[in-house]
Amino acid sequence: MSFSFPPNSALPKYVQAIRWLEDALKRGDFKPGDQLPGESALAKRFNVSTITIRQAFQELTRQGRLIRYPYRGTFVTPAIASENQPAHHADLIRSRLPHKRILVLAAYCDSKETIAIPRTLGKGRQDQILEAFEKEVSRHGFHCQIKRLIRHDTRQELSAGEIAKYDAAFLLADTLSLEEQTNCVHDLTNAKIPFIVSDYFGTAPAHRIQESLAQGVEAALSHFASLGHSRIGLLTFETLPHWGEEWPWLQARRDAFLHSARRRGWKKPEQRIWSVSLPKLKKGQYVSLIQETAGERLVEQFLRNGGQQQCTALLAINDRVAMGFQTGLSKHCAKRLPLFSYIGFDNEIAAQSVGLTTVASPAQEMGIGAAAMLFELMNAPHSRNMRSLEFAPCLLCRASTEPVKPDAKIK
Numbered sequence: 001m002s003f004s005f006p007p008n009s010a011l012p013k014y015v016q017a018i019r020w021l022e023d024a025l026k027r028g029d030f031k032p033g034d035q036l037p038g039e040s041a042l043a044k045r046f047n048v049s050t051i052t053i054r055q056a057f058q059e060l061t062r063q064g065r066l067i068r069y070p071y072r073g074t075f076v077t078p079a080i081a082s083e084n085q086p087a088h089h090a091d092l093i094r095s096r097l098p099h100k101r102i103l104v105l106a107a108y109c110d111s112k113e114t115i116a117i118p119r120t121l122g123k124g125r126q127d128q129i130l131e132a133f134e135k136e137v138s139r140h141g142f143h144c145q146i147k148r149l150i151r152h153d154t155r156q157e158l159s160a161g162e163i164a165k166y167d168a169a170f171l172l173a174d175t176l177s178l179e180e181q182t183n184c185v186h187d188l189t190n191a192k193i194p195f196i197v198s199d200y201f202g203t204a205p206a207h208r209i210q211e212s213l214a215q216g217v218e219a220a221l222s223h224f225a226s227l228g229h230s231r232i233g234l235l236t237f238e239t240l241p242h243w244g245e246e247w248p249w250l251q252a253r254r255d256a257f258l259h260s261a262r263r264r265g266w267k268k269p270e271q272r273i274w275s276v277s278l279p280k281l282k283k284g285q286y287v288s289l290i291q292e293t294a295g296e297r298l299v300e301q302f303l304r305n306g307g308q309q310q311c312t313a314l315l316a317i318n319d320r321v322a323m324g325f326q327t328g329l330s331k332h333c334a335k336r337l338p339l340f341s342y343i344g345f346d347n348e349i350a351a352q353s354v355g356l357t358t359v360a361s362p363a364q365e366m367g368i369g370a371a372a373m374l375f376e377l378m379n380a381p382h383s384r385n386m387r388s389l390e391f392a393p394c395l396l397c398r399a400s401t402e403p404v405k406p407d408a409k410i411k
């Protein structure tokens with residue numbers, strides 16, 4: 001049986017879905033550990049899109065009320081068990097581990113002088129994954145020892161003896177170079193403790209969790225298409241000139257854009273990509289802010305090459321680039337601002353405040369999933385099968401995306 005939410009409600013449909021789910025949890029319709037119906041089933045029941053249900057699931061997962069496992073489904077968070085009734089296999093292995101400590105290696109681009117991140121920047125994606133992971137393992141008596149790794153810092157080699165003091169390890173490798181990622185995995189392997197890696201593109205074998213970057217790009221382009229946009233450009237930056245290599249996630253999103261564009265039959269989609277080089281960090285700088293500056297720098301190139309005639313919608317490689325581009329465009333075109341729709345990535349706090357439609361990383365789900373996988377590895381430390389979990393991001397629709405307008409050009 002299907003029914004619709006009240007058509008005259010001022011609340012967005014995904015908020016109404018959240019409230020229905022919250023009421024169902026309070027009534028006990030779904031008990032701790034129960035699996036919820038799938039996105040498609042609930043979307044059909046409520047006569048809404050699967051994106052709406054996914055947004056509701058994402059928010060309740062962020063609150064810790066739901067847990068989402070790739071290829072398994074969405075579950076109500078299990079109740080925390082008493083000491084006499086363990087509810088998680090982590091409790092089964094806790095008593096036989098000597099340290100009850102997990103080494104967390106968290107990689108960053110920012111120099112050591114910039115550890116105190118301004119509150120206005122909010123927690124980055126990596127910190128959100130770490131926070132969810134730390135919260136989940138602490139529920140079962142494990143303590144995280146966090147070691148900060150800085151990209152291209154040659155003084156941070158790890159010895160097998162140091163690593164062996166821990167029961168397990170979690171490497172958040174996103175900002176490391178490919179060589180650094182591979183070297184860290186070799187170090188962890190030599191220490192002979194269970195470990196997993198997030199956002200890993202290195203060559204050595206490792207258990208890993210990943211965000212599906214291609215799925216995020218496809219969700220953004222599909223949303224643009226649903227609004228009638230067919231002339232879509234990509235705003236990005238290059239790291240090869242000043243950083244020595246292209247960041248893997250950057251290349252993956254760019255490749256996903258080209259793949260989706262060609263699948264849609266676009267002609268010469270590479271001509272719809274605008275890019276500038278990202279400078280190296282200087283002392284006291286934040287990588288997120290130099291990315292925003294790169295977005296501003298893209299404006300001149302975009303206008304000079306006739307981008308306003310080629311595009312009605314723009315996909316930015318992340319939220320910072322999107323916001324920087326919007327700022328730069330308002331400066332260059334103060335008299336008549338071009339009418340573009342925008343989508344970014346990462347769901348930063350600043351993006352929320354300016355109404356930017358974004359593809360939110362599944363940070364909460366990745367942190368919880370990482371804990372679950374690590375507990376499984378600790379319970380079977382000699383398993384030789386490499387495991388990989390991929391998590392889908394979620395599109396969050398806001399004011400920056402609108403149906404295509406016939407006059408969306410600068411004269």
